[in-house]
Amino acid sequence: MTRAGFGWLRVPVGDEAVRWATRGLCRRVLFVVHNVTSATRLLDVLPLFRDDFRVQLLATCTGSSPFQGGVGELLAAVGVPVLPWEQALDTPVDLAISASLGGQLHSLRGKLAVLSHGIGYNKRLATPEAGSRKPEAGSRKPEAGSRKPEAGSRKPEAGSRKPEAGLRAFA
Amino acid sequence: MADAFVLSHPEQLDRLRAACPEAAPAAVLAGDPCFDRMLAARCHRDRFRRALGVHDGQRLVVLNSTWNPDSLFGDGGAEDLLPALLPRLVSELPLDEYRLAAVLHPNIWQGHGPGQVRAWTDRARRAGLALVDPLEGWRQAVIAADVVIGDFGSVSYYAAALGTPVLVGTASHHTLDEDSPVAAFVREAPRLDAYGPLEKQLATVIASHRPLRGPAEFTTSAPGESAALLRRAFYELAGLDEPTGPALLDPLPLPPYEPRVCTAPVRVVTRVAANGVSVTRYADPRHEPDGASGYVHTAVHEDTLDPGVLSHADVIHRQGPGDDPRLEGPEAWAVRTLARFPHCSVAAYVTGPTECVVRTRDGVTLRLTGEPGGGDPTAWVSALHGARAEGRTARELVATGLVVVTGSAAHTVSVSPPR
Known part of the structure; x- marks a missing residue:
C-alpha cells in the first residue's frame, strides 16, 4: 500500500511532488484546522497571502477536536490542498498557522504560529482532548522509519503535551 | 511550543506570563483580525x-x-x-x-x-x-x-x-x-x-x-492593524520578504436578502386614529392580545404549517413574483382564495418588498405600494382590513392613501386600482 493509498497527496506535496507540481519551489504555509470554529479564524488571515507566487497554501485537520462536522466541506470550499494529518506531520513546511491548541501541534515540521479563535484567551481547561488523539499516534508508526531526523523528536508526545494543557489553562 | 503565540491584547500577556512563563517569549501582539473585519464593515x-x-x-x-x-x-x-x-x-x-x-x-x-x-x-x-x-x-x-x-x-x-x-x-x-x-x-x-x-x-x-x-x-490593543501585524509576523517566520502592497483582510460580504417571512398565524390589533391606522401584530401568540383599544383579526400565510388555520383567517396572503407561471396571477389567485375560504375577508398577494395586490370580499381589487424600508406589505394589508372594518370605503382609501403606524414608525402607502 502506498501512502497515496491512505489518501496522501502526491501534488503539490508528497513523495514525487517535484514531478507533478508546476510551481514546486514555493514556500509552504500550512493552515492547521481543528474544527469549523477555528477554521473560520484561519480564513480571516488566509487572504494575507494573496497574490504571492512564492507561497503554496496547504490545509490539514488534526482530528483532535470532537467537532469534526462541516470541516471537510469547509476545507473543500476553501480549495487549498488538504493533507491528511499524518501527511501534514510528515511534510516539512515553512509556516504552520493554527487557531487552537489541540492536537500534536508540536510534531509539525516547521515554524508554528498560534492564534486565538475567539476573543483572546478566556477559558480554563475543561475536558482534555487527549483521548481523541490516541488513534493518530498508533497509525503513524509505519512511516516513522522513513523520516529519520524527525522521528526522534516526535516520540515524547505524552510528555510534551503538558505545556499545551498549561496554555489552555491560561487560556 | 509555538514560535509565535499571537495575542490580541497585552492583558493576555500578563496572564500568559503567570500561567505559562516559558511560552511568554513567543508572544506576538497582533490585534484581532475578526474584530478588524467587523470594524471595517460597520459603515455597511x-x-x-x-x-x-x-x-x-x-x-x-x-x-x-x-x-x-x-x-x-x-x-x-x-x-x-x-x-x-x-x-x-x-x-x-x-x-x-x-x-x-x-x-x-x-x-x-x-x-x-x-x-x-x-x-x-x-x-x-x-x-x-x-x-x-x-x-x-x-x-x-x-x-x-x-x-x-x-x-x-x-x-x-x-x-x-x-x-x-x-x-x-x-x-x-x-x-x-x-x-x-x-x-x-x-x-x-x-x-x-x-x-x-x-x-x-x-x-x-x-x-x-x-x-x-x-x-x-x-x-484588541491594535484596532485596524491586525492585517499588517500578522502578515509581518507570518512572513518573518516563513523566512520571506513581505510583499510591498498593503496587508488587507477581506471585506465582509453583503449577506443574501432574507426578509422576515412569517408563516405562523398572526393576531393583529388595528386602530384607526387621526395620524393613520395603527397596526400591532403578534406571531403565533400564546395569549390573546389586548384588543380593547382596537379591532382584532387573524392573518395567515397561505403556506402555514396547519392548513386548518386558514379556514378561520380574516386575511390570507402569500408572497412571490406576480408572474410566477405556477400560479394564475395575483388577482386570479385572490379570487380563488376568497372562494375557497368563506370566512376570509381579504386575500393579498405580496409581489415584492414594496408592493402587493389585495382583493376584498366585496369584490374590489387594489394595489398597495409603499416606500423601501417602509414596513411589511402584510402589515399594510391588515391596516387596510382594519380601516375597512371601521367603515372606510375603498374609494376613500384610494383618494387618501394609507398611513400605517407600527410602533414609533409611520409608513405611507398608496392605494390604487390594479394596473
Whole structure:
C-alpha cells in the first residue's frame, strides 16, 4: 500500500511532488484546522497571502477536536490542498498557522504560529482532548522509519503535551 | 511550543506570563483580525440591516449563544432557559417593531447537526426568526443589531465591543478564567430576566445603554492593524520578504436578502386614529392580545404549517413574483382564495418588498405600494382590513392613501386600482 493509498497527496506535496507540481519551489504555509470554529479564524488571515507566487497554501485537520462536522466541506470550499494529518506531520513546511491548541501541534515540521479563535484567551481547561488523539499516534508508526531526523523528536508526545494543557489553562 | 503565540491584547500577556512563563517569549501582539473585519464593515450597517429585512424604525434583536451546557442554548446550567424564552421572544415582541435573529456557535450546529438546530427552532423560524449562518453571516448580523441577548461567548463580547447593548441571558460561566475580561463583562453586564416582560427589558436596555469600557478596551490593543501585524509576523517566520502592497483582510460580504417571512398565524390589533391606522401584530401568540383599544383579526400565510388555520383567517396572503407561471396571477389567485375560504375577508398577494395586490370580499381589487424600508406589505394589508372594518370605503382609501403606524414608525402607502 502506498501512502497515496491512505489518501496522501502526491501534488503539490508528497513523495514525487517535484514531478507533478508546476510551481514546486514555493514556500509552504500550512493552515492547521481543528474544527469549523477555528477554521473560520484561519480564513480571516488566509487572504494575507494573496497574490504571492512564492507561497503554496496547504490545509490539514488534526482530528483532535470532537467537532469534526462541516470541516471537510469547509476545507473543500476553501480549495487549498488538504493533507491528511499524518501527511501534514510528515511534510516539512515553512509556516504552520493554527487557531487552537489541540492536537500534536508540536510534531509539525516547521515554524508554528498560534492564534486565538475567539476573543483572546478566556477559558480554563475543561475536558482534555487527549483521548481523541490516541488513534493518530498508533497509525503513524509505519512511516516513522522513513523520516529519520524527525522521528526522534516526535516520540515524547505524552510528555510534551503538558505545556499545551498549561496554555489552555491560561487560556 | 509555538514560535509565535499571537495575542490580541497585552492583558493576555500578563496572564500568559503567570500561567505559562516559558511560552511568554513567543508572544506576538497582533490585534484581532475578526474584530478588524467587523470594524471595517460597520459603515455597511444599514445594508446589513436591510439584508435581514429590517424596516425603518424596527429593532433588530440578535439572540446569541456560545456552545457548551452552560451557554444560553445549553441545557446544563442552573435553568434550561431557551425552550421557554425562544417562543416568548418570537410571539411577545410585536412583529413590525422587532426583527429577531439567532447567532449560534458553530459547535452547536456541528455538535448536534444543522438539521437538528433547524428542527429545534422550527416554530420560531415559522414565526419569523432568522437563523443566521454561523460562518458567513454572524458578524454582519452583530453589526446590524440594536440589542443582543447573549452569554459569556465571544460573539456577545464582540457585540459589546462594538458598543451594542448586551443583555446577558445566563449567568453561568464557570468555564471562564475569572481573571479574563469576558468574565468581568459577564459580571457587569445587565442581566435578562427570562421570566419578566421581554419588550420592556429590551426597550430599557436600549434606552439606558452606556457601553461598558472593558469590551472596547480588551478586544484588541491594535484596532485596524491586525492585517499588517500578522502578515509581518507570518512572513518573518516563513523566512520571506513581505510583499510591498498593503496587508488587507477581506471585506465582509453583503449577506443574501432574507426578509422576515412569517408563516405562523398572526393576531393583529388595528386602530384607526387621526395620524393613520395603527397596526400591532403578534406571531403565533400564546395569549390573546389586548384588543380593547382596537379591532382584532387573524392573518395567515397561505403556506402555514396547519392548513386548518386558514379556514378561520380574516386575511390570507402569500408572497412571490406576480408572474410566477405556477400560479394564475395575483388577482386570479385572490379570487380563488376568497372562494375557497368563506370566512376570509381579504386575500393579498405580496409581489415584492414594496408592493402587493389585495382583493376584498366585496369584490374590489387594489394595489398597495409603499416606500423601501417602509414596513411589511402584510402589515399594510391588515391596516387596510382594519380601516375597512371601521367603515372606510375603498374609494376613500384610494383618494387618501394609507398611513400605517407600527410602533414609533409611520409608513405611507398608496392605494390604487390594479394596473
